[in-house]
Amino acid sequence: MANAGFNGMRVLALESRRSxxxxxxxxxxxxxxxxxxxxxxxxxxxxxxxxxxxxxxQDEFAVVIFMxxxxxxxxxxxxxPICSRAQFVAALSRTKVVARGPKPVAALxxxxxxxxxxxxxxxxxxxxxxxxxxxxxxxxxDAKKIAVQEHGEPSPELYAGLRERxxxxxxxxxxxWSLPEDTAPLREAVFALSRKExxxxxxxxxxxxxxxxxxxxxMGLRDDVLRGLNTAVIASIGPVTSETLREHGVGVDLEPTxxxxxxxVKESAEQSGELLRRKRGG
Numbered sequence: 613m614a615n616a617g618f619n620g621m622r623v624l625a626l627e628s629r630r631s632x633x634x635x636x637x638x639x640x641x642x643x644x645x646x647x648x649x650x651x652x653x654x655x656x657x658x659x660x661x662x663x664x665x666x667x668x669x670q671d672e673f674a675v676v677i678f679m680x681x682x683x684x685x686x687x688x689x690x691x692x693p694i695c696s697r698a699q700f701v702a703a704l705s706r707t708k709v710v711a712r713g714p715k716p717v718a719a720l721x722x723x724x725x726x727x728x729x730x731x732x733x734x735x736x737x738x739x740x741x742x743x744x745x746x747x748x749x750x751x752x753x754d755a756k757k758i759a760v761q762e763h764g765e766p767s768p769e770l771y772a773g774l775r776e777r778x779x780x781x782x783x784x785x786x787x788x789w790s791l792p793e794d795t796a797p798l799r800e801a802v803f804a805l806s807r808k809e810x811x812x813x814x815x816x817x818x819x820x821x822x823x824x825x826x827x828x829x830x831m832g833l834r835d836d837v838l839r840g841l842n843t844a845v846i847a848s849i850g851p852v853t854s855e856t857l858r859e860h861g862v863g864v865d866l867e868p869t870x871x872x873x874x875x876x877v878k879e880s881a882e883q884s885g886e887l888l889r890r891k892r893g894g
Protein backbone atom coordinates (compact mmCIF):
# COMPACT_ATOMS: atom_id res chain seq x y z
CA MET A 613 0.00 0.00 0.00
CA ALA A 614 1.28 3.46 -0.87
CA ASN A 615 2.57 5.59 1.98
CA ALA A 616 0.27 8.60 2.51
CA GLY A 617 3.13 10.86 3.65
CA PHE A 618 2.52 13.60 1.07
CA ASN A 619 -1.23 13.19 1.51
CA GLY A 620 -2.03 14.22 -2.06
CA MET A 621 0.37 17.17 -2.27
CA ARG A 622 1.46 18.34 -5.71
CA VAL A 623 5.18 17.67 -6.01
CA LEU A 624 7.52 19.04 -8.68
CA ALA A 625 10.73 17.17 -9.51
CA LEU A 626 13.27 18.28 -12.14
CA GLU A 627 15.25 15.04 -12.27
CA SER A 628 16.27 13.81 -15.74
CA ARG A 629 18.33 10.62 -15.64
CA ARG A 630 16.10 8.99 -13.01
CA SER A 631 12.85 10.75 -13.85
CA UNK A 632 10.68 7.61 -13.81
CA UNK A 633 12.16 6.47 -10.53
CA UNK A 634 11.57 9.74 -8.69
CA UNK A 635 8.03 9.95 -10.06
CA UNK A 636 7.26 6.48 -8.72
CA UNK A 637 8.84 7.30 -5.35
CA UNK A 638 6.61 10.36 -5.05
CA UNK A 639 3.53 8.27 -5.86
CA UNK A 640 4.60 5.58 -3.37
CA UNK A 641 4.83 8.29 -0.72
CA UNK A 642 1.35 9.64 -1.38
CA UNK A 643 2.20 12.56 -3.66
CA UNK A 644 0.96 13.72 -7.06
CA UNK A 645 4.14 14.09 -9.15
CA UNK A 646 5.01 16.43 -11.98
CA UNK A 647 8.40 15.40 -13.33
CA UNK A 648 9.92 17.90 -15.75
CA UNK A 649 13.39 16.76 -16.92
CA UNK A 650 15.62 19.82 -16.85
CA UNK A 651 19.03 18.63 -18.03
CA UNK A 652 20.82 16.61 -20.65
CA UNK A 653 24.40 15.39 -20.33
CA UNK A 654 26.33 16.23 -23.48
CA UNK A 655 29.63 14.39 -23.91
CA UNK A 656 32.37 16.70 -25.07
CA UNK A 657 35.06 15.68 -27.49
CA UNK A 658 37.89 17.99 -26.56
CA UNK A 659 41.67 18.02 -26.46
CA UNK A 660 41.66 18.33 -22.65
CA UNK A 661 40.82 14.65 -22.29
CA UNK A 662 43.55 13.47 -24.66
CA UNK A 663 46.10 15.81 -23.08
CA UNK A 664 45.11 14.43 -19.68
CA UNK A 665 45.58 10.86 -20.93
CA UNK A 666 49.02 11.63 -22.36
CA UNK A 667 50.12 13.22 -19.07
CA UNK A 668 48.64 10.35 -17.05
CA UNK A 669 50.58 7.78 -19.09
CA GLN A 670 53.76 9.73 -18.33
CA ASP A 671 52.96 9.62 -14.59
CA GLU A 672 52.78 13.42 -14.40
CA PHE A 673 49.83 13.49 -11.97
CA ALA A 674 50.37 12.80 -8.29
CA VAL A 675 46.61 12.72 -7.66
CA VAL A 676 43.46 12.37 -9.78
CA ILE A 677 40.14 13.40 -8.24
CA PHE A 678 37.01 11.84 -9.75
CA MET A 679 33.86 13.87 -9.09
CA UNK A 680 31.09 11.73 -10.65
CA UNK A 681 30.45 8.16 -11.72
CA UNK A 682 29.11 9.19 -15.11
CA UNK A 683 32.14 11.39 -15.72
CA UNK A 684 34.53 8.61 -14.66
CA UNK A 685 33.05 6.18 -17.19
CA UNK A 686 32.88 8.86 -19.90
CA UNK A 687 36.52 9.78 -19.37
CA UNK A 688 37.61 6.15 -19.68
CA UNK A 689 35.88 6.02 -23.08
CA UNK A 690 37.06 9.46 -24.22
CA UNK A 691 40.77 8.68 -23.81
CA UNK A 692 40.62 5.44 -25.82
CA PRO A 693 42.07 7.01 -29.03
CA ILE A 694 45.48 7.25 -27.34
CA CYS A 695 45.09 5.14 -24.21
CA SER A 696 43.69 1.61 -24.03
CA ARG A 697 41.51 0.60 -21.11
CA ALA A 698 44.35 -1.52 -19.73
CA GLN A 699 46.82 1.37 -20.00
CA PHE A 700 44.31 3.74 -18.37
CA VAL A 701 43.77 1.40 -15.44
CA ALA A 702 47.49 0.71 -15.05
CA ALA A 703 48.36 4.43 -15.05
CA LEU A 704 45.66 5.25 -12.50
CA SER A 705 46.82 2.34 -10.35
CA ARG A 706 50.22 4.08 -10.12
CA THR A 707 48.50 7.32 -9.05
CA LYS A 708 46.70 8.43 -5.90
CA VAL A 709 43.00 8.32 -6.72
CA VAL A 710 40.37 10.29 -4.77
CA ALA A 711 36.66 9.57 -5.35
CA ARG A 712 33.95 12.05 -4.40
CA GLY A 713 31.37 9.69 -2.93
CA PRO A 714 29.95 6.26 -3.78
CA LYS A 715 29.18 6.75 -7.48
CA PRO A 716 32.74 7.40 -8.68
CA VAL A 717 33.93 4.71 -6.23
CA ALA A 718 31.61 2.22 -7.96
CA ALA A 719 32.73 3.33 -11.44
CA LEU A 720 36.41 3.01 -10.51
CA UNK A 721 35.85 -0.44 -9.04
CA UNK A 722 34.15 -1.50 -12.28
CA UNK A 723 37.31 -0.43 -14.10
CA UNK A 724 39.54 -2.19 -11.58
CA UNK A 725 41.15 1.01 -10.30
CA UNK A 726 42.09 1.09 -6.58
CA UNK A 727 40.68 4.08 -4.68
CA UNK A 728 43.12 5.77 -2.31
CA UNK A 729 40.57 8.01 -0.57
CA UNK A 730 36.78 8.08 -0.66
CA UNK A 731 35.15 11.38 0.27
CA UNK A 732 32.39 11.12 2.92
CA UNK A 733 28.91 12.63 2.77
CA UNK A 734 27.70 15.16 1.85
CA UNK A 735 30.53 14.93 -0.75
CA UNK A 736 31.04 18.67 -1.30
CA UNK A 737 34.32 20.43 -2.05
CA UNK A 738 34.66 21.03 1.69
CA UNK A 739 34.71 17.29 2.44
CA UNK A 740 37.21 16.73 -0.39
CA UNK A 741 39.62 19.25 1.12
CA UNK A 742 38.96 17.95 4.62
CA UNK A 743 39.77 14.34 3.73
CA UNK A 744 42.90 15.48 1.91
CA UNK A 745 43.99 17.52 4.93
CA UNK A 746 43.44 14.48 7.14
CA UNK A 747 45.62 12.32 4.87
CA UNK A 748 48.53 14.59 4.02
CA UNK A 749 51.01 11.77 4.53
CA UNK A 750 49.18 9.46 2.11
CA UNK A 751 48.20 12.08 -0.47
CA UNK A 752 50.58 15.08 -0.36
CA UNK A 753 49.52 18.13 -2.38
CA ASP A 754 52.34 20.66 -2.05
CA ALA A 755 54.15 21.12 -5.37
CA LYS A 756 52.12 18.27 -6.88
CA LYS A 757 50.15 18.20 -10.12
CA ILE A 758 46.49 17.32 -9.49
CA ALA A 759 43.86 16.43 -12.11
CA VAL A 760 40.16 16.98 -11.37
CA GLN A 761 37.49 15.32 -13.49
CA GLU A 762 34.86 18.05 -13.69
CA HIS A 763 31.20 17.22 -13.16
CA GLY A 764 29.27 19.32 -15.65
CA GLU A 765 30.35 22.66 -14.27
CA PRO A 766 33.63 23.94 -12.76
CA SER A 767 34.41 23.68 -9.03
CA PRO A 768 36.21 26.98 -8.34
CA GLU A 769 36.18 26.59 -4.54
CA LEU A 770 37.86 23.18 -4.82
CA TYR A 771 40.48 24.46 -7.26
CA ALA A 772 41.22 27.45 -5.02
CA GLY A 773 41.55 25.20 -1.98
CA LEU A 774 43.93 22.85 -3.77
CA ARG A 775 46.06 25.76 -4.97
CA GLU A 776 46.17 27.20 -1.44
CA ARG A 777 47.70 23.85 -0.42
CA UNK A 778 50.42 24.22 -3.04
CA UNK A 779 48.98 22.05 -5.81
CA UNK A 780 48.97 22.70 -9.54
CA UNK A 781 45.41 22.00 -10.70
CA UNK A 782 44.40 20.64 -14.11
CA UNK A 783 40.64 20.55 -14.74
CA UNK A 784 39.47 17.82 -17.13
CA UNK A 785 36.08 18.74 -18.59
CA UNK A 786 34.34 15.52 -19.61
CA UNK A 787 30.73 16.53 -20.18
CA UNK A 788 28.53 19.55 -19.84
CA TRP A 789 24.93 20.08 -18.89
CA SER A 790 22.53 21.30 -21.57
CA LEU A 791 18.81 21.82 -21.68
CA PRO A 792 16.79 18.74 -22.64
CA GLU A 793 15.92 18.38 -26.32
CA ASP A 794 12.24 18.54 -25.38
CA THR A 795 11.68 21.55 -23.12
CA ALA A 796 7.87 21.33 -23.18
CA PRO A 797 7.58 19.67 -19.72
CA LEU A 798 9.93 22.28 -18.26
CA ARG A 799 7.87 25.08 -19.79
CA GLU A 800 4.69 23.58 -18.35
CA ALA A 801 6.40 23.47 -14.95
CA VAL A 802 7.29 27.16 -15.31
CA PHE A 803 3.63 28.02 -16.02
CA ALA A 804 2.46 25.94 -13.05
CA LEU A 805 5.02 27.51 -10.71
CA SER A 806 4.04 30.98 -11.86
CA ARG A 807 0.47 30.10 -10.80
CA LYS A 808 1.72 28.70 -7.45
CA GLU A 809 0.30 25.26 -8.19
CA UNK A 810 2.97 23.16 -6.43
CA UNK A 811 3.15 22.34 -2.75
CA UNK A 812 6.66 20.85 -2.87
CA UNK A 813 9.60 21.31 -5.26
CA UNK A 814 12.60 18.97 -5.18
CA UNK A 815 16.08 19.71 -6.47
CA UNK A 816 18.70 16.98 -6.86
CA UNK A 817 21.32 19.17 -8.58
CA UNK A 818 22.17 22.87 -8.78
CA UNK A 819 21.89 22.93 -12.57
CA UNK A 820 18.18 22.09 -12.33
CA UNK A 821 17.44 25.51 -10.86
CA UNK A 822 19.73 27.23 -13.37
CA UNK A 823 17.89 25.66 -16.30
CA UNK A 824 14.46 26.24 -14.75
CA UNK A 825 15.22 29.95 -14.39
CA UNK A 826 16.76 30.08 -17.86
CA UNK A 827 13.51 28.83 -19.38
CA UNK A 828 11.46 31.10 -17.10
CA UNK A 829 13.55 34.11 -18.14
CA UNK A 830 12.86 33.37 -21.81
CA MET A 831 9.15 33.19 -21.04
CA GLY A 832 9.18 36.44 -19.08
CA LEU A 833 8.17 34.59 -15.90
CA ARG A 834 11.36 34.48 -13.84
CA ASP A 835 10.05 36.57 -10.94
CA ASP A 836 6.75 34.67 -10.93
CA VAL A 837 8.60 31.35 -10.77
CA LEU A 838 10.70 32.55 -7.82
CA ARG A 839 7.54 33.63 -6.02
CA GLY A 840 5.97 30.26 -6.77
CA LEU A 841 8.99 28.40 -5.43
CA ASN A 842 8.96 30.44 -2.24
CA THR A 843 5.36 29.49 -1.49
CA ALA A 844 6.23 25.78 -1.79
CA VAL A 845 8.32 23.52 0.41
CA ILE A 846 11.80 23.44 -1.13
CA ALA A 847 13.65 20.14 -0.69
CA SER A 848 17.34 20.10 -1.65
CA ILE A 849 19.52 17.01 -2.02
CA GLY A 850 22.44 18.62 -0.17
CA PRO A 851 24.61 21.64 0.66
CA VAL A 852 25.92 22.39 -2.85
CA THR A 853 22.42 22.53 -4.32
CA SER A 854 21.11 24.44 -1.29
CA GLU A 855 23.80 27.06 -1.73
CA THR A 856 22.78 27.62 -5.36
CA LEU A 857 19.11 27.88 -4.40
CA ARG A 858 19.82 30.48 -1.72
CA GLU A 859 22.08 32.46 -4.05
CA HIS A 860 19.08 32.85 -6.36
CA GLY A 861 16.70 33.88 -3.59
CA VAL A 862 15.04 30.51 -3.01
CA GLY A 863 14.74 29.46 0.65
CA VAL A 864 15.57 25.83 1.43
CA ASP A 865 13.22 24.08 3.85
CA LEU A 866 14.87 20.70 4.17
CA GLU A 867 17.82 18.54 3.24
CA PRO A 868 17.67 14.76 3.73
CA THR A 869 19.79 13.02 6.35
CA UNK A 870 21.71 11.39 3.47
CA UNK A 871 22.18 13.04 0.04
CA UNK A 872 20.30 10.33 -1.85
CA UNK A 873 17.10 10.52 -3.86
CA UNK A 874 15.21 7.91 -1.81
CA UNK A 875 15.94 9.73 1.44
CA UNK A 876 15.00 13.04 -0.17
CA VAL A 877 11.55 11.83 -1.23
CA LYS A 878 10.79 9.89 1.96
CA GLU A 879 11.83 12.66 4.33
CA SER A 880 10.08 15.29 2.23
CA ALA A 881 6.89 13.24 2.46
CA GLU A 882 7.25 12.99 6.23
CA GLN A 883 7.98 16.67 6.85
CA SER A 884 6.27 18.66 4.09
CA GLY A 885 2.83 18.83 5.70
CA GLU A 886 4.06 20.69 8.77
CA LEU A 887 6.57 22.76 6.78
CA LEU A 888 3.90 23.87 4.33
CA ARG A 889 1.52 24.86 7.13
CA ARG A 890 4.23 27.02 8.68
CA LYS A 891 5.27 28.51 5.35
CA ARG A 892 1.73 29.46 4.38
CA GLY A 893 0.85 30.84 7.79
CA GLY A 894 -1.10 28.04 9.42
